[in-house]
Amino acid sequence: MASIRITSYGTGHHDTPTADDPVVVDTTALHNPPDDPAVRATLTQLTGRHPDVVAYVMATPGAAQLLDTTRRAVERRIADGEQHVDVHVHCYGGRHRSVALAGLLTTALTTPGHHVQVSHRHIDRPVLPSRTTT
Template identity: 55%
Template structure:
């Protein structure tokens, strides 16, 4: 049985997780980000991707379901190829919202298929990073 380690993290912290093998990398930066959305910023920013409201917000972003499904397929392909240890890294800018929600969803899907999954949220408790968007973009 393969062991799968899923790690979420924020690229803005400049300390990506180290892995023994090249990981399956999932970049979530194209998905909606609560701190960048004025409609939900005040309500969701201080929460994390583990909060059901934030997870729902992220997972209802166009393309989120497809990203999860494609990522699960990549892991299943690696297992079918005989890999016994698979690292999956899931990134966003701050490591608190999008990467956490997607990492949890990928892990849940793999567990439903009876795989051994360990999950670690590297930056979930870190302070919010300043937004990369300028005021002109808001």
């Protein structure tokens, strides 16, 4: 049985998880609730576990392709004989984009023959000030 460990985190917290040769997923190009005045008040207080946040993040053009590309990369490693695959999914704050994608990836990879664990390293941390604000 293949073991898959998915970790979401925020690079803005400066404590990146460690692993040997993880699959690294950068979600910073996806829609970010704190950066959008139209949804900031409602979605920022939620996390990427909430269906409204997941829908918002995944509405970004290319989001579904990022999810699929990552799923295929993990499956390819398992097909090549790896018994344990670490996946590091990051955004800036670790509460919205990375959590949403990590959750969807967990669902996509949870199949017979795969043991999937997910942890959200920074989900309970305060929302960080936006990097895009000057």
